[in-house]
Amino acid sequence: MLIAAWNVNSITVRLPRLVAWLETTRPDVLCVQETKIDDARFPTADIAAAGYAAHVFGQKTYNGVALLVRQGLAVDDVSVGIPGYADEQRRVIAATVAGIRVVGVYVPNGQAVGSDKYAYKLDWLAAFATMLRDERARHPELAVGGDFNVAPDDRDVHDPAAWEGQVLVSAPERAAFRALLETGLVDSFRLFDQPPATYSWWDYRMLAFAKNRGMRIDHILLSPPLAQRCLASRIDRNARKGAKPSDHAPVVVELRTDAVAS
């Protein structure tokens, strides 16, 4: 089973690349971030033609998330937003897919340390941790994928000295990310030896991708039962190449789906 997460930076602009990627990778579930489109305008038919059911929680211009589920897989208990947390910004969608709880998330960017948006980000992450604690209690098999807008440690930053204390990297953000893990999740990427300087986002400017000046801010977190079944966790940097890319690359985890021993 493949679970993936990708910040597409506008599903309208990225639709051809997204469809091509779905057809080559064939994930079972893709958590999509920054769709930037109203639900009524979501390209549901194009996604269906690619073999996927779309569950959406979008808004125009900013934010917006979706879960794309390969046709034929059972989908139950779709929920949107953070329960009990009033938020005009549409950033979370969850569903149970073939028995596995999948939460797709687009964490606030934070803009700059000390800004109002930064305070919102930290408050939002605390509420999200509460949500994940509850999801963990109800669903032993839990995967949380998306754009977390936090580089967990200095290995995840191309130039840690230049970024020290900045947004995406600051100590309070990293502590908030660790608090998500402390609900009972692991960063799937670090279950495996990984090539150094592996990132998931590169600035469009200054030839950042060509120079591999990036950050690893997109993650898939797994509960222990899924971590035990995780065969691989990788970032598909090929998806960042070529004309009109998103500034993010997809993250993909592969889970073993053998029969339950009895």
Add this chain to the structure above:
DNA sequence: ATGGCAATGTTTCATTGA
């Protein structure tokens, strides 16, 4: 120290992203 790139709608600039 600054801008640089991309997407959107309020569109020929302002805002946001990371």
